[in-house]
Amino acid sequence: MEDLIRDYENKEECMMIVASNKKQELRIKGILEKSLETSVFSSVIFDNYNTLIKSVVATILLCLMFMITPIYLIDNKDKISYIQYTSKIGRKIFEKKIIAGILASFIVVTLQLISFFIIYSLNNTSMFLNSNINSIYSTIISWYDLTFIQYIFLTVVGIYILAFVLALISMLVSSIGKSYITVIGIQLPIALFSFTIFLGYLIHFMTDIRYPKYFLGLSYITLILINTISMKIRWKRERKADILY
Amino acid sequence: MLIMNNVSKSYGRFLVLENINIEFTNGIYGLLAPNGAGKTTLIKMLTTLIFPNEGEILYNGTDIFAEGDEYRDILGYLPQEFGYYKNYSPRKFLHYISVLKGIDRNKTKKKIEGLLKLVGLEDVANKKMRKFSGGMIQRVGIAQAMLNDPKILILDEPTAGLDPKERVRFRNLLTQLSRERIVILSTHIVSDIESIANEIIMIKDKKILHKDNLKNICKILDGKVYETKLDFDQVLNFRNEYFFLSEKQEDGSMKIKFISERKMNL
Numbered sequence: 001m002e003d004l005i006r007d008y009e010n011k012e013e014c015m016m017i018v019a020s021n022k023k024q025e026l027r028i029k030g031i032l033e034k035s036l037e038t039s040v041f042s043s044v045i046f047d048n049y050n051t052l053i054k055s056v057v058a059t060i061l062l063c064l065m066f067m068i069t070p071i072y073l074i075d076n077k078d079k080i081s082y083i084q085y086t087s088k089i090g091r092k093i094f095e096k097k098i099i100a101g102i103l104a105s106f107i108v109v110t111l112q113l114i115s116f117f118i119i120y121s122l123n124n125t126s127m128f129l130n131s132n133i134n135s136i137y138s139t140i141i142s143w144y145d146l147t148f149i150q151y152i153f154l155t156v157v158g159i160y161i162l163a164f165v166l167a168l169i170s171m172l173v174s175s176i177g178k179s180y181i182t183v184i185g186i187q188l189p190i191a192l193f194s195f196t197i198f199l200g201y202l203i204h205f206m207t208d209i210r211y212p213k214y215f216l217g218l219s220y221i222t223l224i225l226i227n228t229i230s231m232k233i234r235w236k237r238e239r240k241a242d243i244l245y
Numbered sequence: 246m247l248i249m250n251n252v253s254k255s256y257g258r259f260l261v262l263e264n265i266n267i268e269f270t271n272g273i274y275g276l277l278a279p280n281g282a283g284k285t286t287l288i289k290m291l292t293t294l295i296f297p298n299e300g301e302i303l304y305n306g307t308d309i310f311a312e313g314d315e316y317r318d319i320l321g322y323l324p325q326e327f328g329y330y331k332n333y334s335p336r337k338f339l340h341y342i343s344v345l346k347g348i349d350r351n352k353t354k355k356k357i358e359g360l361l362k363l364v365g366l367e368d369v370a371n372k373k374m375r376k377f378s379g380g381m382i383q384r385v386g387i388a389q390a391m392l393n394d395p396k397i398l399i400l401d402e403p404t405a406g407l408d409p410k411e412r413v414r415f416r417n418l419l420t421q422l423s424r425e426r427i428v429i430l431s432t433h434i435v436s437d438i439e440s441i442a443n444e445i446i447m448i449k450d451k452k453i454l455h456k457d458n459l460k461n462i463c464k465i466l467d468g469k470v471y472e473t474k475l476d477f478d479q480v481l482n483f484r485n486e487y488f489f490l491s492e493k494q495e496d497g498s499m500k501i502k503f504i505s506e507r508k509m510n511l
Binding site: 074075078079080081082083084085086087088089090092093240242243244 | 256289292293294295296313314317318320322324326327328329330342345346347389393
């Protein structure tokens with residue numbers, strides 16, 4: 001208790017420990033000027049949410065990888081694509097599968113998030129939903145004046161983007177791979193990268209001033225662009241490719 | 246009318262087919278060639294699975310690749326290696342293919358039932374294909390190829406895995422179907438096409454060797470087929486000199502049917 005009081009009395013000093021450059025200092029000063037640090041929000045709530053959501057995202061991404069990976073692989077491996085590509089739908093089936101994959105990912109993510117938030121609502125944290133997360137007792141100092149509910153909303157948006165990105169990566173791998181062994185060989189490092197880098201930097205402590213202000217937005221835009229462009233190139237090639245499996 | 250105009254296909258530097266010119270009208274065409282001669286490549290080009298490096302393929306005057314789904318709408322194809330979902334039943338699989346073929350949902354059920362009966366699979370229509378024999382799978386393949394009542398039916402080694410009774414039934418079926426459509430049948434088994442094909446197309450050395458009816462093709466060999474009896478130790482040398490059509494052990498010697506360009510008195 002004494003520690004809490006001491007921290008509050010020396011709030012500027014306490015918050016400035018995090019700042020290592022001018023921009024971070026300015027942001028902290030801005031928070032102090034607006035008295036956002038007086039928010040009742042605490043690290044217990046924030047850390048609890050972050051730990052839980054991190055596990056949920058890991059489960060979602062793993063589910064998607066297992067679900068989406070066979071989408072092209074089965075048909076190519078079992079030579080069903082011969083029948084598909086010579087029927088009226090033809091090579092457009094490649095594009096239709098992308099849409100199906102994205103839709104399936106949306107459904108899986110939504111169902112898992114609904115289940116998670118139903119359980120999370122039993123945590124009785126609703127009284128903090130409208131509190132600003134830049135509290136002196138919080139573990140995050142954000143670049144933005146976000147309330148807890150806004151932060152939750154931001155993580156949900158991030159989860160959907162990561163899910164679609166990973167679904168597209170899985171589809172790309174599935175369309176290139178010739179066997180399950182090859183695909184697993186490619187997917188394994190992707191999974192490890194996703195669970196460390198994606199979760200660590202793009203979901204956990206979103207908008208924290210430890211990272212540059214535009215890091216989060218630019219990372220998501222880059223991920224979306226790289227994946228969309230790669231898939232477009234793959235689709236263009238598929239339209240003109242000889243089918244020789 | 247389906248026309249292949251000066252079509253050539255190569256994979257890298259390896260030339261598979263060169264300057265192929267063929268015209269298909271309604272009827273059965275037997276594509277006869279040894280394994281690896283380019284039958285499947287030719288068929289894959291006709292089914293838009295691979296693109297020719299040179300030349301064009303026209304259906305009623307329009308390039309088949311430009312026509313796209315309109316061409317594929319009148320196409321039925323049974324690949325050499327027919328792929329299917331092992332956990333699907335024939336009925337479910339045919340429903341799936343009918344969706345890909347864009348067949349009217351109201352007509353699908355009746356059409357599938359009719360085809361299952363036609364290929365003799367109505368008793369196992371709801372059984373998973375996982376446990377089916379090669380012949381049964383091939384019959385599912387034939388059924389799916391005919392699902393959209395195609396004007397061009399292309400079958401790559403369709404009788405593989407069928408028993409003699411099924412082969413006869415299949416041949417009769419093809420004869421009926423060929424009245425109002427182009428049927429292209431690829432095989433290396435002569436007996437599959439000799440009785441039903443209107444024309445036989447033979448491929449050799451990347452080119453069309455013959456495209457004619459069976460009678461005229463047989464005329465080419467008129468006076469060139471001989472039969473003789475040899476001792477076993479003479480066979481090896483004789484084989485190096487002549488092309489054997491058949492050989493059979495008979496009364497302690499070998500009875501050999503062979504082709505010779507030279508006139509022989511045996």
